[in-house]
Amino acid sequence: MTAPTLPATMTVWRQDRFGSAAEVAARTVPVTAPAAGQVLVRMEAVSINSGDIHLMHGSPRMVRLFFGLRRPRVRGRGMDLAGVVVAVGPGVAALAVGDRVVGAGTETLAEYAVVPASRLTRLPDDVDPADAACLPVAGNTAVTALAGRELRGSRVLVVGAGGGVGTLTVQLAAARGAEVWATCGARAEETLSALGAARTVDYRTVPVGDLPREHFDLVVDIAGLTPLPVLRARLRAGGVVALVGGEGGAVLGPIPRLVRSLFARRRGRRFRPVTATTKSEVTAELVDLLSRGILTPVIQRRVPLSDAATALAHVEEGHTVGKVVVLA
Structure with missing residues (x-):
């Protein structure tokens, strides 16, 4: 498949200091080309996890030793993702432009995200990306x-x-x-x-x-x-x-x-x-269960990317049944 023409800029939700969802705002930044072992994914869906909220708050404070003492080292929020590969970096053979994928990365509350190919698995055409995005973490x-x-x-x-x-x-x-x-x-x-x-x-x-x-x-x-x-x-x-x-x-x-x-x-x-790491082979097994109707992710709320801070605030309140999903 011919690689699509990519825009020069994109929207990403970032924060400059630790705090509540009110600190997270939409920014316009350049679209980054994938490096070796990476792919560029156009987001379709991102689910919000409690881990996103902990990183947003910088809590407990010990996590700041790893994620930034005074301000977030990684300013963008979002980990789970489902989307479409639109560019492939050197050395990537398992994925190609046009592949639908699901997995985990960083700064996924965005229109595009660069993700290591090893953290992704292919997504069947019959699977709703919003459902798939609930699975990785x-x-x-x-x-x-x-x-x-x-x-x-x-x-x-x-x-x-x-x-x-x-x-x-x-x-x-x-x-x-x-x-x-x-x-x-x-x-x-x-x-x-x-x-x-x-x-x-x-x-x-x-x-x-x-x-x-x-x-x-x-x-x-x-x-x-x-x-x-x-x-x-x-x-x-x-x-x-x-x-x-x-x-x-x-x-x-x-x-x-x-x-x-x-x-x-x-x-x-x-x-x-329990210290869970997101493994692409486990995510693939979960996707198979999803496609066979054995798993049914519970999505309490679907929010457009333009309103991602509202999604973060809803999860921050701590009363979500199932998941909140942001649709790009």
Whole structure:
């Protein structure tokens, strides 16, 4: 396919200092040509993750050691993407101009983004790019949280199941034969039941500590607010708590809690911190499940790129059911 003629400039959403969504603004910048091993992607859809909000805030403050002490080192927001390859850098053989792709990069809240080809996978023509864009970060996290367990016939508790990671975790666990219980806000209960949760629990009226003791083979803790002994007490012998999320303090965030979890094992009941990386082969598997109707991303709101700050602000509020997707 002949490479399309590219515009000289594009819109990208960036921030000059850490802060709320009000600090992120549309900028006009030159379109950058891909270097070796990279491709240029024309965005079709970008989903917003909680990680985007943490980077926007520069919180916890320890992350600023890696992402900029006084101001963001990478000023553009966005990680997930689905779009079309419009230019290919030297050494890229796996992708070509015109390929529809999905994956993860940086500064994807833009009309175009330069992305390493290794972080992308082809997207079938019959898959909605908005649905696909929900998969890379949240989907890889869900897969990692469930890894290493035989789920058929087991009972899984997902704590804080209403967001992007939670809604995918519930579906993946149910598809693999688990009986899934999900704690969430009341507004997400109907959605999670439709996605395969055998039982949903409104965390505002029934805290995790009121759920049956020694009842679950796996607890996936996304909310990160329940004391570790309370989570451990819900496990059967040999069970595992997968620690996905956690807010913690302003400086160190969830790190103290993760350190405590290393010493909180009792009678074979243990904790496993989840550090998810976005792998193109895992994303490809998730896309296959999506195309076969086994996964259905929950999209609460679709927002045009011209209003991307509103999408960030909505996720920043912390009450999103599923995902918010920005359409370019």
